Amino acid sequence: MQFLPEPPFDHAQPTRAAVLLINLGTPAAPTAAAVRPYLRQFLSDPRVVEIPALLWWPILPGVILTVRPRRSAAKYAAIWTPAGSPLKVNSEQQALLLRGWLGDRGLDIEVALAMRYGEPSVAKVLAQLQAKHVDRMLVVPMYPQYSATTTATAFDAVNAVLARTRNVPEVRWVKQFHDQRGYIEALKARVLDHWRKVGRAADEGGKLVISFHGVPRRTLDLGDPYHCQCQKTGRLLAEALRLEADQYVITFQSRFGRAEWLRPYTASVLRELGESGAKRVDVVCPGFVADCLETLEEIAIEGRQVFQRAGGGVFHYIAALNDTPAFIDALVHLVQANTHGWAIDLSTAHLRAQTAAATADRAQRRGASG
Numbered sequence: 001m002q003f004l005p006e007p008p009f010d011h012a013q014p015t016r017a018a019v020l021l022i023n024l025g026t027p028a029a030p031t032a033a034a035v036r037p038y039l040r041q042f043l044s045d046p047r048v049v050e051i052p053a054l055l056w057w058p059i060l061p062g063v064i065l066t067v068r069p070r071r072s073a074a075k076y077a078a079i080w081t082p083a084g085s086p087l088k089v090n091s092e093q094q095a096l097l098l099r100g101w102l103g104d105r106g107l108d109i110e111v112a113l114a115m116r117y118g119e120p121s122v123a124k125v126l127a128q129l130q131a132k133h134v135d136r137m138l139v140v141p142m143y144p145q146y147s148a149t150t151t152a153t154a155f156d157a158v159n160a161v162l163a164r165t166r167n168v169p170e171v172r173w174v175k176q177f178h179d180q181r182g183y184i185e186a187l188k189a190r191v192l193d194h195w196r197k198v199g200r201a202a203d204e205g206g207k208l209v210i211s212f213h214g215v216p217r218r219t220l221d222l223g224d225p226y227h228c229q230c231q232k233t234g235r236l237l238a239e240a241l242r243l244e245a246d247q248y249v250i251t252f253q254s255r256f257g258r259a260e261w262l263r264p265y266t267a268s269v270l271r272e273l274g275e276s277g278a279k280r281v282d283v284v285c286p287g288f289v290a291d292c293l294e295t296l297e298e299i300a301i302e303g304r305q306v307f308q309r310a311g312g313g314v315f316h317y318i319a320a321l322n323d324t325p326a327f328i329d330a331l332v333h334l335v336q337a338n339t340h341g342w343a344i345d346l347s348t349a350h351l352r353a354q355t356a357a358a359t360a361d362r363a364q365r366r367g368a369s370g
Helices: 032-043 060-079 086-104 122-131 151-162 181-198 217-221 226-240 266-275 298-309 325-338 346-365
Strands: 016-026 110-118 134-141 170-173 207-213 248-253 280-284 314-318
Touching: 016 032, 016 086, 016 122, 016 151, 032 060, 032 110, 060 298, 086 110, 086 325, 110 122, 110 151, 122 134, 122 151, 134 151, 134 325, 151 170, 181 226, 181 280, 181 314, 181 325, 207 226, 207 266, 217 226, 226 248, 248 266, 248 298, 266 280, 266 298, 280 298, 298 314
Parallel strands: 016 110, 016 134, 134 170, 207 248, 207 280, 280 314
Antiparallel strands: none
């Protein structure tokens, strides 16, 4: 195996700790040409598509990558902003604020953002952290509910780089935060803020639809805890909002292919609510901490159409957590809980620099080059 090059070693450079946030990713532009390589990378991941390669590989470059990029590009174009992809813009803001809030708490820790598919790639960001002499790293996939199709593949990407790294940093992993108190409180605050502006859905005879990204049903049967964690998040949020059982429903969106996925399907529930004459529905998507294609286009646009064309009344999409103070605060607490024992407080940063300088002086007097 050929290892990746190491940055020049400097005895005088103190080592640092870092938080690596990883989200799914996005094409570089809302065009078929940009979507095609992104989809190829995404749909080539065996954790995402658990179909034997002999069956999947002949299909992927044919029908899938010929037809789907054009359709997906049109969907991306409907939500694209002057600043770029909503997912990337929101994720970058989360990383920026987290870095600032950690500093305000007296913590000297780098914060970086990588995308599992597309740019900035995990490999590129890890190289940047290595150049900053990061030797302790907390990896936080931005998926509150663990799934092999999301969280585990983010871990895979990090481990693939570390397998080729000579000087491997100490790594800690956040597997999930679906029931973290701060996360639930941030969701609650987001919904209540929406209701303060437009009133509660239940007061108008409507429901709160709590929609999570779907996965094939067989993943549950094979031992993936995702379904159970979604149910727990939904239940905790409903309890925090003091909702009765008939005032909310937990659903799953983004079904792809003909196989059975986790039920009930969000689109089917919205259609049924519309056909029943529901005067209003509010939809919140707790599994997406940053607004993206699946929230802004699939729910806010397509979901609205499904509900209202079936006879439903008012439709509201409740925005993702994005850069809300309650969510950034939840991330701060998540980082603090998982970096316990690391010397990352600003009060010791100067001492670490002095120690590094002294170490460099001793090393050079003994013949070291740097």
